[in-house]
Amino acid sequence: MSDTPDKPKHPAAQLPDNARLLIVDDEENILRSLQRVLRREPWEVVCATSGQEALKDMAESHFDLVISDARMPGMDGPTLLAEIRRKYPWCIRILLTGYADITTTVSAINDGQIYRYISKPWDDDELRLIIRQALAFQHSERRRLALEKVTRRQNQKLQQLNASLEDKVRERTAELKQTADMLDLAYQELRQSYVTTTEVFSALINKRLPTDQRPNQRVITLVRAFADYSGMDEERARNLAMAAALYNLGKLAWPDKLFATPSDLMAGEHRQEYLKYPVTGEQLLMTLEPLKETARILRHHQEKWNGYGVPDRLKGEQIPPDARVLKIAVDFVELQLGLVLERQLTRDNAIKLLKRYRGRLYDPALTDQFITMLEELAPDVEHDDPSILVLDTRRLRPGMVLARNLYAASGMLLLNEGKTLTPILIEKLTAFEQGEPGGHRYTLYVCEPEDEQAEARA
Structure with a gap:
């Protein structure tokens, strides 16, 4: 038998530094030979002369590996290794046999589930x-088991954090009780309608915004109208509507203050956070196969026609067509809500900006088609609430209530949402309108007086 140790065939990082070996054999000369073979190895070697002594040593101390002779008086090797497997399954078991006894070897493999067997004389x-x-x-x-344990523990913590987050959201507003009920219903109907589900998520996003700065429903209504106006096929229209419902998804983790800050006023870290939200939204949808195309639209809806957008700086025709449509609709709505510039623009001024930046920020052909739709279908296309009327000053009646803020052509706020119109107010609005440059006419979103609404419902 050679007495010269060879070099390790495995990197040291894969071997434990303090491994303990237990060698069991009833022959003292065999034990000495094995100790001599292993004396230069970095392992602690303990010897036992019987199976009973080996089990006693195992009970008193930790061992990583056991080498046992097959033939021993009293308890033989296969029986010993089977008992070690039962009590200490993590311990590696090796059988040392000097006999061509297939029955003994099979017993050790089946009962003791040994790692290997080595024949005497060994090399x-x-x-x-x-x-x-x-x-x-x-x-x-x-290491694998430890990593699995860590992963399970982290998953449990993540579930606890998710539950905590849900609790905090519920605490922020009592309205989330109704939203949670809607989400439960949407989950049950998920297979029938992904569109319905995405609009429920859109309502969740809206909860983070002030009442007068909630763009999602208006964007959904606009893109649906454009899909119908341009003859878009059903699947494209559905994907675009879902993208409109979820385009703000990547902003959910923002602080409230950042939510209401116009994008042009953001700087530093806040600006970087804003630029990342399309990619964040895409990542949140990547695991949902039916929303794959919707996720792609979300990723690219802040690309610019001139190639200076985010996240991939795509230019012109490289930008997915539906992402170009969503960009136009989002900017048109957010400009009017004060989510882009420091002040809110009127509808007409928002259209003027679309015209000014066609060919720079927006696809020129799609911009022209979008504006034509707005002009042909009038402001009615921008909402889908049957209780809201879109009127000019000549058709106003006392008792009507403003459903949206009213701005002058200059952008100055004239009347707040919720204001009840009186004869004097209507008269003043008419007079003020006559002084607007270029014959600008006001478009008002109003609701009928409460008594007339009740009569209509009856």
Whole structure:
């Protein structure tokens, strides 16, 4: 038998630094030979002369690997290794046999589930290599199990954090009780209508915004009208509507203050956070296969026709067509809500900006088609609430209530949403309108007086 240790065949990082080996054999000369073979290895070696002594040592101390002779008086090797497997399953088991006894070997494999068996006389180099491989395997398994344990613990923490986040959201407003009920219903109907589900998520996003700065429903209404106006096929129209409902999804983790800050006023870290929200929205939808195309639209809806947009700086025809449509609709609505510039623009001024930046920010052909739709279908296309009327000053009646803020052509706020119109107010509005430059006429979103609404419902 060779007495020269070979070099490790595995990287040191894969082997434990303090492995303990237990060698069991009833022959003292065999134990001494094995100790001599392993004396230069970085392992602690303990010897036992019987199965009973080995089990006692195992009970008193920790061992990583056991090498047992097959033939011993009293308790033989297969019986010992089977008992070790039952009590200490993490311990690697190797059978040392000097007999061509297939029955003993099969018993050790089946009952003791041994790692390897080695025949006497052994080869020193092969013996050391087998032990290294066994310890490396054991070390790798322990790391895998530890990582699985850490992963389970992290998943539990993540679930707890998610539950905590849900609790905090519920605490912020009593309205979320109704939203949670809507989400439960939407989940049950998910297979029938992904569109319905995305609009429920859109309502959740709206909860983070002030009442007068909620763009999603108006954007949804606009893109649906454009899809119908341009003859878009059903699947494209559905994907575009879902993207309109979820385009703000990547902003959910923003602080409230950042939500209401116009994008042109953001700087530094806040600006970087704003530029990342399309990608964040896409990532949140990536695992939902039916929303794959919707996620792609979300990613690219802030690309610019001139190539200076985010996240991929696509230019011109490189930008997905539906992402170009969503960009126009989003900017048109957000300009009027004060989510882009410091002041809110009138509808007419928002259209003027679309015209000014066609060919720079927006697809020229789609911009022209979008503006033509707005002009042909009038302001009615911008909402889908049957209780809201779109009127000019000549058709106003006392008792009507403003459903949206009214701005002059200059952008100055004239009347707040919720204002009840009186004869004097209507007269003043008519007079003020006559002084507007270029014959600008006011378009008002109003609701009928409460008594007339009740009569209509009856």
